[in-house]
Amino acid sequence: MTDTTDNLHVMNRAALTKRLVAGLKNREAVIGGIGNSNWDLWGADKTRGENFYMLGSMGLAAPIAMGVALAQPKRRVFALEGDGSLLMQLGCLSTIAAQAVKNLCVVIWDNGIYQITGGQGTPAAAARTDIVAIARASGIAHASWAADEAEFDALIAKALATDGPHVIGVKIDNEPGRNQTDRDPIRFRESFMRAMAQPV
C-alpha cells in the first residue's frame, strides 16, 4: 500500500483495465466513467454484460456504482473514474464513506488532464492535489495509490476479498482511449440489467 504520490510508476489505463476485467470471475459489475474510462472498458471486453458505459453525466460513475452495490450487497462493484470527473463530484466520497458500502471499489485514473477536450491540465494537477488523500480524509480508510502494476493487482485482489469501500489511485499516461463505445444507451441498460439479474 502506497500513501503518497512520490515515486509512483506511471501506468497505462487500457492495459490496466484489460488486466482488471480479465481477473473478474464472479460477475462483478464495472461502471465506466465518461470518455476514455469507458472506451478502455469497452476495449477490454465489449461482450461483458456486467460493464456499464455511462454517457454524459460526468462524475457519476462512483454514485452509479454505489447504487448497484447497495442494491446487491453480495456482488462486488467497481467504478472506473477519471481524476477530472471525480473532481466534479468530490462530495460522493463522503456519501460512500458515510454509508460504508462494503462491496464497492472506486479506481481513479489520474493523468492530471482533461484528455478528451484537448489535454488541458486540471486545477488539481496545478495545485498538486492528492486525490487519494482526499478520499482518505473523506472517511474512506482503504484508500491507496498503486505504485506499479503488481501493487495494482494486489489492491484489486484486496478489494475483491475484503470489506470496503476501497479507493485505488493510479497515475496514468496521456494515451487516449483506443476504442470508442457504441452510442446505444438503451442496449447498454438492457444488457447490464440482464447481467445484474444473474445471481452472483
Added chain:
Amino acid sequence: MTSAEGAPATWHAILRQALKDNDVRLVTYVPDNVLRPLLDGIHADPFFTAFPCAREEEAVGIVTGATMAGMRGVVMMQTSGFATLPNVLASLPVAFQVPVVMVVSERGTMGEFNPGQAIVCRTMRPILDSMGIEHHTMTRLDEAAFMADRTIRQAFATRWPACLIISPLLSGGRK
C-alpha cells in the same frame, strides 16, 4: 380524509405509503425543510434505506444504479436543487430509460421572499417538459394518494423518470 386508525391523513404519510406500495425502498435526498416530516417518517420506517447526499446529481446517479440492479429508488430535493440536474437527467435516466422517481418540494411561489428562489422555480417545469418527464403537482389532500401511486406506478411500467411536485398548497410551504 382520515387514515384507517382515524387520525387525519397527511400528505407525507400518503406519499410514504405510495412509495411502499410500489416497492420503492431506496430514498436519496438533499435535505429540505418542507420535506422534513416525509423524511422523518421514512427514516423511522425500516422498510426504507434512506440517506442524504452531498448533491442532487449524485442522488440521481445512486438511484439509477440501484434501479438497474433491481432496487427501486426515489430522489427527494427542493426546487433549487432540481435546477442543478438537467445534464444528468438528460444523459442518464432519460437517455438510458431508467425510471428514476423524483419528489420536489416547491419553493419560489406563493409568498416566496427570496428572489433567487422565485426565478429558479420558473425553470423547473420547462426543464421537465423539454425532456418529456411526466410531472404532477400535488395540491390537494384528497387527490394525493391517487396522484402519487399512479405517477410512481407509470414511471416503472413505462421505464421513464417522473416527478411529483409538492405544492405549498398541500404542504403549507416554508414557514
